[in-house]
Amino acid sequence: MNILFYCQGDDGQVLQSFRQRLPQHRFIDWNSERPLAEPELITAAIVWMPPEDFFDQLVGLKQIHAFSAGVDHLLQHPGLPEDVTIIRLQDAGMAQQMAEYALYGTLHSQRQMGQLRKSQRRRHWQREVKASATAVTQVGILGAGALGLHVASRLSLNGYPVHCWSRSARQSPDDRIRMFHGQDALSEFLAGCQVLVCLLPLTDATRGILNQQLFEGLPQGAFLINPGRGNHLVENDLLSALETGQLSGALLDVFSTEPLPENHPFWDHPDILITPHVAAQSLEDESVNQIVDDIEAIDRGDAPSCVVCRQSGY
Ligand code: NAP
Ligand code: GLV
Numbered sequence: 553m554n555i556l557f558y559c560q561g562d563d564g565q566v567l568q569s570f571r572q573r574l575p576q577h578r579f580i581d582w583n584s585e586r587p588l589a590e591p592e593l594i595t596a597a598i599v600w601m602p603p604e605d606f607f608d609q610l611v612g613l614k615q616i617h618a619f620s621a622g623v624d625h626l627l628q629h630p631g632l633p634e635d636v637t638i639i640r641l642q643d644a645g646m647a648q649q650m651a652e653y654a655l656y657g658t659l660h661s662q663r664q665m666g667q668l669r670k671s672q673r674r675r676h677w678q679r680e681v682k683a684s685a686t687a688v689t690q691v692g693i694l695g696a697g698a699l700g701l702h703v704a705s706r707l708s709l710n711g712y713p714v715h716c717w718s719r720s721a722r723q724s725p726d727d728r729i730r731m732f733h734g735q736d737a738l739s740e741f742l743a744g745c746q747v748l749v750c751l752l753p754l755t756d757a758t759r760g761i762l763n764q765q766l767f768e769g770l771p772q773g774a775f776l777i778n779p780g781r782g783n784h785l786v787e788n789d790l791l792s793a794l795e796t797g798q799l800s801g802a803l804l805d806v807f808s809t810e811p812l813p814e815n816h817p818f819w820d821h822p823d824i825l826i827t828p829h830v831a832a833q834s835l836e837d838e839s840v841n842q843i844v845d846d847i848e849a850i851d852r853g854d855a856p857s858c859v860v861c862r863q864s865g866y
Contacts, residue, residue: 554594555847556610558582559619560601566619569840570598574847582606598843599626600834607631615639615850617843619834621646621699623860624754624781638860644842645835647702653779653831654691654703654749655710657803661747661775662689666801666823688713692745692770694761695780696722696731698858699832700751704729717741719757719864742769747777754781755865764789773800779831782807787818794823805831 557567557579571579580588582602588594591609599606600619606629607613613633618626618640626632660666664681671678691707693700696718704714705725714729716722717738724731732741742748748770752758762778762785776799778785787808793799801823807816810829818824846856860866 553577553596553847553851554580554590555596555598556580556582556588556594556606557598558602558606559599562600566836566840569836570844573840573844577847596847601625602629604630607633615856617846618860619839619843621832621834622753622781623866624783627860627862627865637856638862639843639846639856640858640860641834641839641842642858643698643702643838645838646832647699649832650699650751650779651703651706653803653805653827654693654707654777657749657775657777657825658689658691658707658712658747660803660825661801666825670822689746690715690744691747691749692717692741693749693751695751695753697751697753700749701725703749703751715741715745738766739769742766743771745770745774747775749777750780750784752780752784753866754783757865759783760786762786762790764792767793767798770799772798774798775800776802776804778802779805782810790824791817791821794821799823801825803827805829 555577557570559566567579567581580594588609592612594610595612596615596617597610597613598617598619608631610633613636615637618638621641623638623640626638667681668678690713692715693704694717696704696716700716704716708714708726708728715732716729717732719733721733722731750762752761760783762776767789776790790799790802803825804818805827806829812818812826818826842857849856
């Protein structure tokens with residue numbers, strides 16, 4: 553099989569791993585092997601952030617392996633061929649990183665670290681904070697997929713009561729995690745969540761879901777953690793909610809424009825913590841292993857691990 557490879561940011565290591573692991577297949581490097589010889593014979597592609605003309609000549613393409621968990625960028629690609637199977641990463645070492653990120657944000661909120669940092673900047677010895685390690689902080693997780701469920705389990709192990717919300721009914725991995733699903737259950741899910749973590753895919757149904765109405769469904773002073781996608785968030789609604797105190801702060805990893813523009817108001821906001829889309833990074837070995845397994849499964853005529861449903865957008 554001829555497999556075209558383009559992963560933005562790869563210094564050649566990832567491509568080299570694929571070549572070593574799958575010597576029976578021919579890998580073509582988009583960066584160094586253009587113009588493509590016999591592009592019509594290319595039947596598979598491995599991509600992260602492919603350029604606009606990537607798919608132009610690939611008339612024989614049958615499968616695309618996304619080197620990512622989220623496929624919103626790929627599904628919006630103007631040249632994406634129809635009727636090609638898209639397979640994405642599932643966990644691949646990201647769930648553990650995401651659990652650490654969510655725990656960090658939850659502790660930041662629970663232990664009022666934002667307040668304490670502000671006092672520190674004023675050289676003020678402020679001991680009268682309300683938080684304690686035993687205060688119960690209920691955490692809500694939007695999304696109960698590969699990442700959401702792992703994050704839920706890890707937070708639950710740390711003693712936090714956890715609510716999880718998904719599109720369809722899901723089994724709870726742990727008695728202490730309460731599951732909710734569907735639009736009708738959203739307000740019941742939100743009520744009482746002092747920390748809200750967004751781990752939804754970006755789809756038509758979830759774009760802008762982090763908005764004023766949703767914030768008003770949370771208890772006053774709730775804290776937002778968004779490692780989902782930037783376009784889940786209505787940025788001005790976040791600024792207003794921080795202004796009124798409806799939200800006490802936010803930890804944001806993803807933005808509608810990345811890199812976050814230099815003049816963006818989030819940079820200097822005292823109640824917003826910013827990380828540059830690093831909450832959970834694709835780990836090379838795990839990601840290569842998963843894609844190799846998927847290609848071998850397809851070679852045998854078996855189903856790959858995680859096929860994207862184009863209709864639902866994830
Ligand atoms: P996943 O396994 O596909 O899980 C998605 C979850 O969201 C599922 O539980 C799904 O419900 C739920 N969902 C989807 N649409 C919904 C809707 N309209 N209403 C309610 N629930 C809905 O995805 P994942 O692998 O956990 O990844 C989640 C997202 O994390 C990715 O799409 C990506 O955007 C983001 N991500 C960010 C980083 C980072 O570093 N910042 C890294 C990796 C991933 P069902 O269970 O009913 O299907
Ligand atoms: C990273 O954001 C991913 O979707 O894998």
